[in-house]
Amino acid sequence: MGGPSIFKVWQQYYPLFLSGLWSTLKLAFVAVLFGSLLGAFISMLTLSKNKIINSIGVVYVTIFRGTPILVQLYIFYYFLPMAFPIMNSLSKTTVVLLALIMNSSSYVSEIVRGGILAVDKGQTEAARSLGMSSKNCMRKIVLPQAIKSIVPSLGNEYIMMVKETSLASTLALNELMFVKTILANKFLIWQPLFIIAAIYLIVTLVLTYMVNLVEKRLSVSD
Amino acid sequence: MTDNILIKVENLNKNFGDLHVLKNINETVSTGEVVAIIGPSGSGKSTFLRCLNLMEKPDSGKVFFEGVDITNPKINIDLHRRKIGMVFQHFNVFPHLKVIENITITPMLELKVPKAKAEEDAMELLKTVGLADKAYEYPRKLSGGQKQRLAIVRALAMHPDVMLFDEPTSALDPEMVKDVLDVIKLLVDHGMTCVIVTHEMGFAKQVADRVLFMDEGIIQEQGTPKELFENPQNPRTIEFLSKVLY
Numbered sequence: 001m002g003g004p005s006i007f008k009v010w011q012q013y014y015p016l017f018l019s020g021l022w023s024t025l026k027l028a029f030v031a032v033l034f035g036s037l038l039g040a041f042i043s044m045l046t047l048s049k050n051k052i053i054n055s056i057g058v059v060y061v062t063i064f065r066g067t068p069i070l071v072q073l074y075i076f077y078y079f080l081p082m083a084f085p086i087m088n089s090l091s092k093t094t095v096v097l098l099a100l101i102m103n104s105s106s107y108v109s110e111i112v113r114g115g116i117l118a119v120d121k122g123q124t125e126a127a128r129s130l131g132m133s134s135k136n137c138m139r140k141i142v143l144p145q146a147i148k149s150i151v152p153s154l155g156n157e158y159i160m161m162v163k164e165t166s167l168a169s170t171l172a173l174n175e176l177m178f179v180k181t182i183l184a185n186k187f188l189i190w191q192p193l194f195i196i197a198a199i200y201l202i203v204t205l206v207l208t209y210m211v212n213l214v215e216k217r218l219s220v221s222d
Numbered sequence: 223m224t225d226n227i228l229i230k231v232e233n234l235n236k237n238f239g240d241l242h243v244l245k246n247i248n249e250t251v252s253t254g255e256v257v258a259i260i261g262p263s264g265s266g267k268s269t270f271l272r273c274l275n276l277m278e279k280p281d282s283g284k285v286f287f288e289g290v291d292i293t294n295p296k297i298n299i300d301l302h303r304r305k306i307g308m309v310f311q312h313f314n315v316f317p318h319l320k321v322i323e324n325i326t327i328t329p330m331l332e333l334k335v336p337k338a339k340a341e342e343d344a345m346e347l348l349k350t351v352g353l354a355d356k357a358y359e360y361p362r363k364l365s366g367g368q369k370q371r372l373a374i375v376r377a378l379a380m381h382p383d384v385m386l387f388d389e390p391t392s393a394l395d396p397e398m399v400k401d402v403l404d405v406i407k408l409l410v411d412h413g414m415t416c417v418i419v420t421h422e423m424g425f426a427k428q429v430a431d432r433v434l435f436m437d438e439g440i441i442q443e444q445g446t447p448k449e450l451f452e453n454p455q456n457p458r459t460i461e462f463l464s465k466v467l468y
Contacts, residue, residue, distance in 0.1 A: 145317070
């Protein structure tokens, strides 16, 4: 483990790490944001009583949760542009984001589905017995209660995604993990790895703390 | 008792898997009538009650409410449910809404009652059941008995023509039971049509115009409380009453 100390490397290259971190956070945020919107839609499919609609949702979730995200990234990046030439016009970041969004949506859809199913059936029965329409019952009674378990889980999904975006470095996408590759050209091998690990750790700890705060805030009426 | 039929049940059948829970039931409830349904657990009495507002979908047969066949899939069931209040064993108050919002939400959403008017009505209802001071609390601050009284006025806020009670006191601590029964009694005294599934024999005796004894998915026997409790004819009724009356 020769060469300059971790501290020296940090001092000299910290803007590089910080801009890498910024890209990582943005990437994860956009992936989870759009993943959540798509995921909420997919959960409606998996909750549907219509068999065809339901199986479309289930197949989608099964595929994206059942295969490694790295494989999904490679397929999106190398294979899909060959199959669909229109994708060649998309930037690398967009293609990576598409893969991350679809991956994230499969997890989010299960989070949303679980949150909705966890609301006591008696709540729906009470609302419907009063003559509330099924749409209003979902909007005003079920979802506000489901959200309490959904939002903290979405926070955890964001934390997972922050770490998983590191896989995009294998496609030379500029994010935190890619700093390792940049600095390897300057014969700095081990120091950047430890710095990167420390940054991921700090970020996930801070985010976990924030998720816990939100969770507490949401449990006010319990 | 009037001949003004409010609910009419025709050849009602319900299965849960292989279990035939309701066996070809025919029954009517008249306006202003108070009907108590008693019977052992699993006799089908709750399922029967839940078929009256289609919480449970019958496998065959018809349920007429105010002359309309509500089992007809073409009707909008929500419109009819607004006229049929239901109170559940486990209260099912909305925990994320304040006490007063529990009452106002459905009238505001579905009947388009203005907020001020809905809140005024809700406060009036809360006063009659002694919960006015809890209006701006969340239900978690209420006892079981208070939750059930809230559930009752929540249903009343829709101005129903009939109230269905599904074992309204079965989940309560013993000392809470009377408060809830008092509220139901109050409704009865005001002429509300009620169908009450209950294990409170004393209460059934006191408030019901008619008592139905159900067992094995059939209404085995029915009559005035006096007839049914003091002179039961059906051996099953006799056996059941000998076990529950002390």
